[in-house]
Amino acid sequence: MAIYILKRTYQLIIVFLLFLVLSYLLFNAIPGNAFQSLLLNPDLPKEAYQRVLETYGLDKPLFERLQLYIINFFKGDFGYSYNYYPKTPIDLIAERLPRTLMLFALVNVVSFYTGFIVGKILAWRRGSKSETWITITSVFSYTVFYPWFALLMLYFFGYKLGWLPIGKFIYPEKWYDAPFDSDVVFITMIKFTVVATFIQFLAFIFTRNIESLTNRKTARLVSFVLLLLGSYFYWGSGSALEQRTYAADIAYHMILPVFTVTIVAFAGTALLTRTTMMEVLKDDYILTARAKGLSQKRIRDRHAARTALLPVVTSFIFTIITIIDGSVLTETIFSWPGMGQLILQSVTQEDIPVAMATFSFVGILALVAHFLADISYAYLDPRIRIKSQG
Amino acid sequence: MPKEILKVENLNMHYETLTGNVDAVKDISFTVLEGQSFGLVGESGCGKTSVAMSLLQLQADNAKITSGSIKLDGVELVGMSESELRTVRWDGISIVFQGAMNAWNPVIKIGEQIREAIREHYPKKSKSENTKKISELFNMVGLDESIMDRYPHELSGGMKQRAIIALALSCDPKVIIADEPTTALDVVIQDQILNEIKKVQDLLGLSLIYISHDIAVIAEMTDQMAVMYAGRIVELGPTDEVFKNPKHSYTKALLESTPSVVGEKVKLKSLEGEPPSLIDKQSGCAFAPRCPNKNETCNPTVDMELIEISPDYFVDACNASNS
Ligand SMILES: Nc1ncnc2c1ncn2[C@@H]1O[C@H](COP(=O)(O)OP(=O)(O)O)[C@@H](O)[C@H]1O
Ligand SMILES: [Mg+2]
Numbered sequence: 019m020a021i022y023i024l025k026r027t028y029q030l031i032i033v034f035l036l037f038l039v040l041s042y043l044l045f046n047a048i049p050g051n052a053f054q055s056l057l058l059n060p061d062l063p064k065e066a067y068q069r070v071l072e073t074y075g076l077d078k079p080l081f082e083r084l085q086l087y088i089i090n091f092f093k094g095d096f097g098y099s100y101n102y103y104p105k106t107p108i109d110l111i112a113e114r115l116p117r118t119l120m121l122f123a124l125v126n127v128v129s130f131y132t133g134f135i136v137g138k139i140l141a142w143r144r145g146s147k148s149e150t151w152i153t154i155t156s157v158f159s160y161t162v163f164y165p166w167f168a169l170l171m172l173y174f175f176g177y178k179l180g181w182l183p184i185g186k187f188i189y190p191e192k193w194y195d196a197p198f199d200s201d202v203v204f205i206t207m208i209k210f211t212v213v214a215t216f217i218q219f220l221a222f223i224f225t226r227n228i229e230s231l232t233n234r235k236t237a238r239l240v241s242f243v244l245l246l247l248g249s250y251f252y253w254g255s256g257s258a259l260e261q262r263t264y265a266a267d268i269a270y271h272m273i274l275p276v277f278t279v280t281i282v283a284f285a286g287t288a289l290l291t292r293t294t295m296m297e298v299l300k301d302d303y304i305l306t307a308r309a310k311g312l313s314q315k316r317i318r319d320r321h322a323a324r325t326a327l328l329p330v331v332t333s334f335i336f337t338i339i340t341i342i343d344g345s346v347l348t349e350t351i352f353s354w355p356g357m358g359q360l361i362l363q364s365v366t367q368e369d370i371p372v373a374m375a376t377f378s379f380v381g382i383l384a385l386v387a388h389f390l391a392d393i394s395y396a397y398l399d400p401r402i403r404i405k406s407q408g
Numbered sequence: 409m410p411k412e413i414l415k416v417e418n419l420n421m422h423y424e425t426l427t428g429n430v431d432a433v434k435d436i437s438f439t440v441l442e443g444q445s446f447g448l449v450g451e452s453g454c455g456k457t458s459v460a461m462s463l464l465q466l467q468a469d470n471a472k473i474t475s476g477s478i479k480l481d482g483v484e485l486v487g488m489s490e491s492e493l494r495t496v497r498w499d500g501i502s503i504v505f506q507g508a509m510n511a512w513n514p515v516i517k518i519g520e521q522i523r524e525a526i527r528e529h530y531p532k533k534s535k536s537e538n539t540k541k542i543s544e545l546f547n548m549v550g551l552d553e554s555i556m557d558r559y560p561h562e563l564s565g566g567m568k569q570r571a572i573i574a575l576a577l578s579c580d581p582k583v584i585i586a587d588e589p590t591t592a593l594d595v596v597i598q599d600q601i602l603n604e605i606k607k608v609q610d611l612l613g614l615s616l617i618y619i620s621h622d623i624a625v626i627a628e629m630t631d632q633m634a635v636m637y638a639g640r641i642v643e644l645g646p647t648d649e650v651f652k653n654p655k656h657s658y659t660k661a662l663l664e665s666t667p668s669v670v671g672e673k674v675k676l677k678s679l680e681g682e683p684p685s686l687i688d689k690q691s692g693c694a695f696a697p698r699c700p701n702k703n704e705t706c707n708p709t710v711d712m713e714l715i716e717i718s719p720d721y722f723v724d725a726c727n728a729s730n731s
Contacts, residue, residue, distance in 0.1 A: 230532070301510065302511050303511055305466065306511045306512070309497055309502070312525075398515070
């Protein structure tokens, strides 16, 4: 396994270098020299002009500039944003990325979970009336033209019913005299979510070895209730208490985008799970499980769904890669100030350092996701685990 | 006289298909005695697996038991609710499936798959008790304890099948069904597995139903046997008597087409023709078209009920006289 990981890492680095060179050359090929937007600014002092030229070696030939760029890249120097000077691309990404990740992590977890559960039940109840209807609905939401659907949701829930805010991250008027920055509150929320998820995960791992199924269930329920109590106390005391109303505002703004994207995204998982699960249900070991006298639920969840999970997880991980590019559309429609908007802005406004940095970032993310897909697949399927050892 | 642990009476089961009903189990009756082994033999497609599946009521969705009774230790199984049946499965009757190679879930460890069965029926047992039980079973069937932590694909076919036997024994069932447990294995391994089953049966005094298309194996493995043809039992009796003096023309034909390992070499006769389709309803002897002893006394409308020609020895009406 270690050798396998090393090999994959090595491939990863090579591919990434290629990616970096290609994107640099592409941006360089934009007509009218992208750097002009800064250098032609008449307000730019002479020294600054000179310094920029020297720092980036803009007077040097293309090959040397590329070399310089790559060296600086690995030093962690991405230059400055043209539009948000003196912020660096890193500053901008650090501000925008959490918003995108939080939104889409939530969407992905919710849509994967609901999709998997719905698909599982569909396969189990094949032939029933409810199965037919849910399948038709899923096919609809899988094939619907997404921007149209998102606008429809905005119109309906945001405007017609007025239940949910029409886009944006916060209500600025509520934050007018807020003692903190929205990002501070948001980071608190993220930290909370991560810690809570982690605790839930640990509870799950530790209860795995309880032999009696009823005891295991009880232990998991208790841990969940404890977690709820813990969250209640967390948000009811200290600095979290002060941030609470503001956190609620952000959460309120997240509902509609999460809901909309989930509806579109869950259908794919549900339909795929349904198909793979139907195949698995024909397998001999399902008959063994029935002969053993196991409950329907246990056969479905432990025996059928567990095997059907493999292809679903792979396809899911590949959709994670599309989070950022998918976010361009979603964030534009819902005016959500995340990475997607940043990419779009930096490209249309020729903010090349930011565009390059965000592109490399997306590249890294895609490569890492592929890498994780390979490894998690090897983890989920013992048959692959063995092969990759040899 | 040992106790009647499983008593099947006049069991009828058919599959509903687009082209009509397939009558796979017709008026089957037999009794399995405690600690004894009962054999079911017949050409493939004659309904042996259908009988086994009906006993556990694990038939395919399109299958339907129309009448009859299955009593396990005096308790009627036909008409039981699904949740009652669940308690009977594996704890009352367990089964080693035909083609058991794929009977293991590929992503769960062998030990866990056995543990799961015990846990379902004996939820109070501790983890260490279960581990101990599985190690004992593994020792009995000639497997190393470490197999518990293996995944199915890490085992050879023979090992998988031994582990399946351990699985079938894990809840100490009243009756074990072995449905062609060796068909998917190569010949050498087949023999080993047969010996293993025989050894375990003697050791534990199992009540066993052994199903095979190979009459030689049935001779080796069973105390009582039934010969099935086209969904019906045509001859039933103590195994040695059936072998010594078969009554039914089909049984004779089966014996003549089987090489015997011991004894002099005889020229084998192969059985001509095909068994009838189970969709067409036919009256009279289903074997008649292939029967070498067919003559004018064969009555196509005769009732195919079994007749007890001597104590515990049954043969169908048509052949009762031609012994
Ligand atoms: N699910 C099913 N639907 C329709 N026919 C079936 C089904 N399962 C088995 N059969 C038919 O029932 C007959 C008996 O099959 P089976 O019990 O498997 O025989 P055996 O085990 O003796 O080979 C065969 O003709 C087979 O084609
Ligand atoms: Mg069969």
